[in-house]
Amino acid sequence: MPENLDKLVIYPEDYESPVSNILINRMYQELTSLYGDTADGKFPPLDFSQPKSVFVIAWIQSQPIACGAVVPLAEEIGEIKRMFVESAWRGRGVAKIVLADLERRAEIFGYCSLRVETGIYQPTAIRLYESAGYQSIAAYGRYAKNPVSVCFEKQIIES
Template structure:
């Protein structure tokens, strides 16, 4: 998979996030009909297989030294190939290069496959923010200069 940084208004990125939002809404995880609102304060990555955008993810700066991992999605036909794990590693590398060694993420408690993915990628669960939601974090090793 080729992973590259894309601008927030990239049409392939928008299609991936729209598919993610639709899938979450259809499963009952996402309520309220939220839509994708691109932000310039978010760094987006898109993964392509044979020239087709099939995965995305992003990170957004929180406080000093911290970032939130967001917008992780892999098209269903491409799941089970390790693409999400590749995307997580790429996001971690980008955030770390920007001086963000602590990554956090929030997701619905019912997303068992996503929870297993993050736990197996070294993220540990921290105090939940709201009922039905779980927070994870991972401290990344410092870059050797």
């Protein structure tokens, strides 16, 4: 594990908790700086409390440094959402660790594949998903007509 990550732990967290709100608000600030108004990208908190979903926070001791989620997209397909790493912790492998944790949880939920959407102005996110084995796919669902969306999918369990 990269330096300083030997004490990293990941726990499920209520999406509406104060610590979740801090990370999510920072994520939206960043997305707004890249894409302008991101109001259409916000999701109801219930999306993260339904069956076969989880929102997690990565911690270093008592400091929350990253978050991510898996939510159902279809019966055997989950969707990665809310991937965010505090800027001071980027480039150290935190996102890969959070993504691997979410993939493990998705397998437990019984998903055969995971999808994720990111944007053209987030090349680091694109490289993360590609390096983790995600394949580029046509934009799906609400992203289908969004010219800045980039979508990926990864098989995690043979169906």
